[in-house]
């Protein structure tokens with residue numbers, strides 16, 4: 018899909034990566050300028066350096082304090098993000114580097130800019146989630162610069178009328194303070210769907226698009242229509258048409274709010290709507306939504322900050338918390354998917370040139386089988402006496418032999434065994450893999466990354482890492498057909514399951530459960546409930562036969578109308 022299109026009536030349409038669905042019509046606003054980076058100043062005399070270092074420490078403390086105050090007033094993801102940003106302002110390594118530069122004669126403003134560049138380079142090289150923290154770090158730098166220069170703290174001014182905020186990139190601390198009654202849409206040129214800005218926009222329910230390459234071409238004050246579900250911004254659309262789209266979207270939102278589950282098509286074909294979680298707290302939050310269980314418990318995310326491997330007892334207690342959040346419901350626990358963008362400190366990750374294709378997920382068990390054995394022991398212990406036994410699945414399986422070995426270990430502990438379909442080789446040999454296990458779950462994030470040879474974290478490659486790519490749909494089709502033939506469940510637990518339109522296509526392809534962020538579940542359930550299984554099958558056939566993602570979306574929409 019190109020980054021700019023036009024509508025039938027000739028209006029300019031900017032295309033980006035959809036993040037938070039919803040439609041709004043309002044004039045554009047741009048955030049105020051960030052402080053200018055200072056030109057290199059003269060070297061400080063020796064006797065002024067201590068005072069300058071002191072001035073810098075006080076500025077950093079003041080910024081951290083203000084961010085912490087805002088964190089304590091906010092809730093949920095916004096509070097967590099503000100606290101994380103405050104943590105960056107007191108990060109010992111970064112403060113130490115800045116102070117060292119000041120003691121070497123650099124004025125504080127130059128030192129903080131240079132230290133930030135150094136850390137930003139390091140984070141960028143690490144890639145993945147670390148690379149996404151570069152925006153947070155630059156925001157902290159700008160706040161400290163403003164403090165040092167005595168200028169107002171940078172941020173997004175509150176508009177007097179509802180507005181759609183366009184920006185190159187938004188600092189998470191800016192996004193966390195937005196009022197959804199006044200900022201009715203967000204579009205950024207940079208940033209990916211997992212950036213902090215995206216996470217907060219999701220929590221605030223503000224329609225949001227990232228990767229809008231042409232955002233800079235729309236001036237402040239221009240009326241635009243944002244469609245966060247489609248990832249489009251229509252510039253100066255006919256006002257009446259735009260208002261109708263907003264009303265339709267509000268009607269859909271009301272339908273979603275009314276939807277309660279359990280999941281099924283309008284003619285009663287069951288489709289379990291499940292949630293992705295990462296610990297007990299997120300499972301309990303998910304249980305408040307209309308979901309029937311957990312389709313993916315990412316256990317590695319519960320241990321990202323741990324230096325030592327948690328004991329079997331500690332792991333068992335954590336897994337049991339998640340199982341108990343859905344008494345009698347389905348809970349699928351994934352064994353550690355460590356490595357690549359999710360390294361764990363207690364797992365031995367050797368340096369690799371290409372970690373996404375390296376020793377990650379189940380491949381770690383080859384060198385360290387004890388780690389997997391202890392985790393399976395803990396899952397079996399969590400199952401003991403629970404209202405329903407959890408299922409267990411392994412990430413990054415590439416062959417039927419790996420699936421067989423994993424299933425043997427899981428079954429010897431009385432567990433129902435499955436594997437994720439994230440490697441195209443497994444989709445291509447789905448019949449052989451399904452012969453070894455009780456179920457499979459399609460991890461469409463990695464399946465798309467590996468099928469399209471495009472880094473899932475790259476905002477530049479977002480049009481390739483689109484699960485609507487016909488190649489990805491064909492791999493899903495192969496897997497679902499093998500599942501139907503074997504009479505075994507085939508779930509989807511990647512981000513694709515959070516897209517209500519794509520969810521209908523997945524159901525039509527033969528997928529039996531959809532697992533996504535709890536907040537996205539009702540929109541998926543309500544959409545599936547509005548169409549028949551036959552319509553889903555027509556939509557699937559049309560989408561798989563399309564030439565590209567845009568054509569697949571259009572064909573699916575037409576088949577479901």
Ligand code: PEP
Nearest residue numbers: 439460461462463510511
């Ligand atoms: C996936 O790859 O789609 C998946 C669900 O796993 P993760 O996003 O944790 O890699």
Ligand code: MG
Nearest residue numbers: 439460462463
């Ligand atoms: Mg994955």
